[in-house]
Amino acid sequence: MRVAELYFDESGSHQGSRYLTVAGFWFESAQAVRFARDWEKILDRFGLQYAHMTDCALGFGQYKNMSLEDRIKSGSLLIENIKRRTRFGFSVTIEPSRYLEVMADVPGAPSPYTQCLMTLFHQISRFVRANNFDGQIRCLFEAGHESAAEANRYFDAISLHGADWTDAVRYGGHEFVDKRDALPLQAADMLAWQVRHFFERKAKGHDKPRKDLVALTRPLDMSAEFVGSSLEALRDFLLELEPIVRSGDNLSALAKGAEIFDRYGLSYSPPPKRKI
Numbered sequence: 001m002r003v004a005e006l007y008f009d010e011s012g013s014h015q016g017s018r019y020l021t022v023a024g025f026w027f028e029s030a031q032a033v034r035f036a037r038d039w040e041k042i043l044d045r046f047g048l049q050y051a052h053m054t055d056c057a058l059g060f061g062q063y064k065n066m067s068l069e070d071r072i073k074s075g076s077l078l079i080e081n082i083k084r085r086t087r088f089g090f091s092v093t094i095e096p097s098r099y100l101e102v103m104a105d106v107p108g109a110p111s112p113y114t115q116c117l118m119t120l121f122h123q124i125s126r127f128v129r130a131n132n133f134d135g136q137i138r139c140l141f142e143a144g145h146e147s148a149a150e151a152n153r154y155f156d157a158i159s160l161h162g163a164d165w166t167d168a169v170r171y172g173g174h175e176f177v178d179k180r181d182a183l184p185l186q187a188a189d190m191l192a193w194q195v196r197h198f199f200e201r202k203a204k205g206h207d208k209p210r211k212d213l214v215a216l217t218r219p220l221d222m223s224a225e226f227v228g229s230s231l232e233a234l235r236d237f238l239l240e241l242e243p244i245v246r247s248g249d250n251l252s253a254l255a256k257g258a259e260i261f262d263r264y265g266l267s268y269s270p271p272p273k274r275k276i
Helices: 031-046 053-058 068-085 096-105 112-130 148-160 163-169 184-203 211-216 227-248 251-261
Strands: 003-011 020-028 087-093 138-141 171-177 222-225
Touching: 003 031, 003 112, 003 184, 020 031, 020 096, 020 112, 020 184, 031 068, 031 184, 053 068, 053 184, 068 184, 068 211, 087 112, 087 184, 096 112, 096 227, 112 138, 112 148, 112 163, 112 222, 138 148, 138 184, 148 163, 148 171, 163 251, 184 211, 222 227
Parallel strands: 003 138, 087 222, 138 171
Antiparallel strands: 003 020, 020 087
16 A cells, blocks of 8 residues: 655744744655665765754854855755655644634644644645545654643553544544654754745845745645634634534545635645646
8 A cells, every 4th residue: 555654844943932843754665765765875975863944044053163155065965865865844823822722612622733743744744535545544653742641641542432433534644753863854843944934034124035945835835824823714724623522523624624624714725626
């Protein structure tokens, strides 16, 4: 059976960050292996043990003694590898502090991190169903986030809903791993940092994205944001969906959830229409 591997990482969990972005890439299994091989070669060329976008951008850590030219060159080569080996990227950005305020009255509202993972998984699952993908999607997340246990409980529950539900959402398992062991997570780190940094700059009046963000993203990448008024729309969506989920009719909840998600204007941009 065909298996797609989705790698997720986050940026913005540190104190003082206005935004949290969870992002990643879709890899075919064979391409993930080739990606890791080529990624290691690029890291070795520049004397790096791993890629970390914050350190690269600021010249910290193992990038401390690298010239700006070499930091830019290493990033460019890594981006080329990402675009050569991945189908598409995806991201969702949220305002955690505002989210917690808006969701205060929503029963069982997950953490901002888990909400982002849930949104990404279900929208990508919806995408593969719409495009007649006949395989499974396996999710790999970076280990260590403070909400990882909550997120793990959510994904564990998918298989407990039964085979019909598991098949419908194309769930093929999940795992929390170290990004030094699963190199595609380092690509997800790069996208998450770039997207969050764009939102941080935009909030300060700088609408022009960095050149490396432009180079990294593609027209058919999937993106969403829960900021401003869209948080109220997300709250209303969850409140309307809650009794449907509680009814136990999982397949109905799946269909109704997509319908309600669209009605509240929360759909991804662009619409998911492409061959995979």
